[in-house]
Amino acid sequence: MTESGKVRWGVLSTAKIGREKVIPAMQRGERSHVAAIASRDAATARKVADALGIGTAYGSYEELLADPEIEAIYNPLPNHLHVPWSVRALEAGKHVLCEKPVALTADEAGQLVDASKRTGKLVFEAFMVRHHPQWREAREIVRSGRIGEARAVQTVFAYYLDDPGNVRNQADIGGGGLYDIGCYAIATARFLFGAEPERVVGTIDRDPRFGTDRMTTGIAEFPGNRHLGFVCATQLVPVQRVEVLGTKGRLTVEIPFNAPNDRPTRIVVDDGRDLHGTGAEAIEFPVADQYTLQGDAISAVIQGEASLEWGIEDAVLNMRVIDAFFRSSERNGWEQP
Known part of the structure; x- marks a missing residue:
C-alpha cells in the first residue's frame, strides 16, 4: 500500500545488512517507504518480502529497476557490484543509496559521478554514522x-x-x-x-x-x-x-x-x-537508529526538502x-x- 508523502524505495538484493538493519530501520522512518525488494531468486525475494512486510517482490534486479513506482534504490550488494548496479539504477531513473565502500577504487567511483550528472539522479554513500x-x-x-x-x-x-x-x-x-x-x-x-x-x-x-x-x-x-x-x-x-x-x-x-x-x-x-x-x-x-535517520535524511534530499550534505563527490574523496x-x-x- 502506498504511503503518501514518503519516498518509495526498492532494495537491490536480500543481503543480511538490508534484512537485519537497514530495511527495518527505514520502515520506521517518517519519509521512507520500502515498497519492493529484488533477489535473483523469486522465492527468496518473496520469503524476505513477507517476513519484512514489503509489498512487492521481484525475481530479478532488472524487474525492480523497471518498476516505474520506485523512486530510489538501496544497494547492499557485494562491493564489486556497487558501481555496475548503481549505474544501472541511475540510468533507470532512480536515486541510489549505495553501501560503503561505494566502489573499489576512486577511478571506479568516478563512473558514478558521470552517471549522476548524465541522469540528473543522486547517489549517496551509506555512512550512517x-x-x-x-x-x-x-x-x-x-x-x-x-x-x-x-x-x-x-x-x-x-x-x-x-x-x-x-x-x-x-x-x-x-x-x-x-x-x-x-x-x-x-x-x-x-x-x-x-x-x-x-x-x-x-x-x-x-x-x-x-x-x-x-x-x-x-x-x-x-x-x-x-x-x-x-x-x-x-x-x-x-x-x-x-x-x-x-x-x-x-x-x-x-x-x-x-x-x-x-x-x-x-x-x-x-x-x-x-x-x-x-x-x-x-x-x-x-x-x-542511525539507519532510520540516514534513510529519512536522504529521502528529504530526494524530495527537495533538505540540502545535500554528502554527495557522490565526497565518496570519491x-x-x-x-x-x-x-x-x-x-x-x-x-x-x-
Whole structure:
C-alpha cells in the first residue's frame, strides 16, 4: 500500500545488512517507504518480502529497476557490484543509496559521478554514522574549541571473522578490513576535521588463505599537523573506540560505529586534569537508529526538502584515501591521496 508523502524505495538484493538493519530501520522512518525488494531468486525475494512486510517482490534486479513506482534504490550488494548496479539504477531513473565502500577504487567511483550528472539522479554513500546525534555533537564540540585545538584522532575498529564463505573474506569481490571498516575511520576523521588528508602511510597484514587485508594500521596527515591514527582488523577481538585528542581536553565516542538502537549512547569529554577522569563529563543521547535517520535524511534530499550534505563527490574523496593506503602498503612509504 502506498504511503503518501514518503519516498518509495526498492532494495537491490536480500543481503543480511538490508534484512537485519537497514530495511527495518527505514520502515520506521517518517519519509521512507520500502515498497519492493529484488533477489535473483523469486522465492527468496518473496520469503524476505513477507517476513519484512514489503509489498512487492521481484525475481530479478532488472524487474525492480523497471518498476516505474520506485523512486530510489538501496544497494547492499557485494562491493564489486556497487558501481555496475548503481549505474544501472541511475540510468533507470532512480536515486541510489549505495553501501560503503561505494566502489573499489576512486577511478571506479568516478563512473558514478558521470552517471549522476548524465541522469540528473543522486547517489549517496551509506555512512550512517554521520547522521547519528553522537557524531553531530562530537563534531560541534571539536569545532567549538572546548577541547582546544583538535590535533589527533585515534580509531580502533575490529571484529573476528574467519569464515571463508563470507564476502568480507573474498579478495576478488572486494573483501578485507580496509574496505569494510577502515573506511569508517577515514570518513569520520574527515568529518571531524572538515578537511582532506594531504598524505598517508600504512601497513597491511594479509591473510595467507584469503588474500584479504586482515589488519591495517595507518596514519593520515591532515593540514595543520593534524593526524588520524587507526587500526582496523577482521581477525581480532571485537572492539570499537574513537578518541579525539586536543590541546585542552579529549573526547571519546564509546560505541562509534555500531551504535545500538535499543539503548542510549554517550560520548565523554574530559578536560584532562588527571588520568582518573575527574574532569570527565558524559553526554548521553536518547535512543536513536542511525539507519532510520540516514534513510529519512536522504529521502528529504530526494524530495527537495533538505540540502545535500554528502554527495557522490565526497565518496570519491574517501576512496582516494583508501587507494592511497593500499599504495602505501605496497610501496612502503607515504602516499598522497
